[in-house]
Amino acid sequence: MTRRQPFGRPFATFWLALAFAMSAPSAFALPQQATAPTTAAPTNAAPAPPAWDQLTPADREALIVPLRERWNDADADHRQRMLDHARQWKTMTPEQRKAAHKGMHRWSNMTPEQRDHARELYERMRSMPPDERRALREKWRAMTPEQKKAWLDEHPPKP
DSSP states (O other): OOOTTOOOOOHTTTHHHHHGGHHHGGGTTTTOOOOOOOOOOOOSOOOOOOGGGOOHHHHHHHHHHHHHHHHHHHHHHHHHHHHHHHHHHHHHHHHHHHEEEEHHHHHHSSSSHHHHHOOOHHHHHHHHHHHHHHHHHHHHHHHHHHHHHHHHHSSOOOO
């Protein structure tokens, strides 16, 4: 079965990416006041792209066109989800955004079978009582990569 992603991989996989952030519960926590990172750019790096207000109208339009097309092609439910995801993203801390990006990158590199397994595990997690879910997250964080792989092998997706 092919899953349609009507408004692009980042939005469609956002919730599943959060499932993979189980080992980083901060992705599920209520956001704190966000602050800008204070790290200096390396001296050999290319200059940082300009701020939005410094972009030319043509550059802004080039960035907006793909989103406008996805928005116009989406039905009302998908538009609402896109809007909800954008609002949630805006409230996330830089660390939470980094964890979400990491999960999205991991998702994009998965095989279809791995994605199906992840979806099934995500559904199992959603149906667990909060205390059990919390205990499993803590247990998962304490596991080595080998133990995590063994656990995943012991909990295959349902046929």
